[in-house]
Amino acid sequence: MELRSVSKHYAGVTAVDNVSLKLFAGEIMCLLGENGAGKSTLIKVLTGVEPPTAGQVVVGGQPVHFGSARDARRLGISTVYQEVGTLPLMSVGRNFVLGQEPKKGRWLARRLDLVEANRVAVHEMQELGIRRVVDGNQMVGTLSGGERQALAIARAVHFGARVLVLDEPTAALGVRESGLVLQLLMRVRQKNVAVLLITHNAYHAVAVGDRFVVMRRGQVIAEFSKGTETLPAVIRLMAGGDELSELAGLTGEGQWQVS
Template structure:
């Protein structure tokens, strides 16, 4: 693979569910050491795009390349074997299990007679979290006792440890407060600095712009913008994301309605104050 070959490239990708067009003619590029942000409102097609990248659904049109080779995954396991790890919003963690058990869930380390190598998994979990800059008090504490931001960061560190080259994050900051969202954004930058290609799915341009290198904006399954950071400002990104033309039209309609109400109120007041005829 040459240095300029992207880790993931989608070209003209489309997906239909019966008569419903979920995606049409969408391009996406993910490079090592770069964060690609995919923005869009509800129903924009972000979830469908995630499922295609993660191997959950096959695309109906266009091409999907991983490290320069066309692929058509039949399962998320195939995508994971090619280094594409997806961290969904619900995280798929077991709240009552300790952090280290969740870290190795499904990939447990064993030694003689099939016994779990608990000490190795504890030690490795603590070391990997520390390498990502995550300092937990105790990896034996239930993962459900962690904050939302900390749980997201454990999931990110787990994907990095198990060999992810591309990290797909599904709305990782959606249900978090300002402080916890900032924690997650810092770990996204940390993953980028370690050379991963990150796909950051979000509906919040204020979270996307500080960490993003490339931005794809979706609206009703279509791409309405694809820009690098030097091509777009934060305000332009917000305008595209919010539908600038639609907002201007709405503002004009609201001004017209307000003007009509004001005129009706003035007419009513004038009628009420007019003296009765003799």
């Protein structure tokens, strides 16, 4: 999937300014940038939520015009948002198949096959490494934040996502839970999905990313591959200044100085 010279203007604001981007199957692309850099707007264009003001969205070499997020989903482009839209009083199994319920029986007997839904949900989550969820009847509200993300990711992959977009999936999570979600993304990559991870956390990005794009004020200001930039350099690029890295005691040589 590809964005070609995409811009998005809102009244008086240029949220995205002439950005080109390519996503490949089996790769984690990290989109980095401070708050307000234009990351969310860019993925709204990519996932059909908003049309671009200028430029093209290209899937498999063909320019496409998404009328809605549903159009994009039909082509296998799925999004997992920071606040996973799950309902706390719904079971894991029911939530997993929400909107795509497997049915059994005919006519009046036709109803949601919950046993099957539970089985698939638990199976898919286990496969992504979520071992603690063993019963599809468990309520979503009793899952941890990371497990909820896992549920949303497992669902997207199961229903055929070829491109998985995650907007700040670790923003509200602690260290351990973030690790869980990042590990999960590596498993999704193994399934040959193109992953676009949006984050303002450089540590999370360098832990899993294959390629990186840094945005500032709507523009791409840097692009690089795994292993070519140091963590402090990435942080400096994002911040557009040295304040954060100085505060953290980072030196230019990529060393941490804990004093």
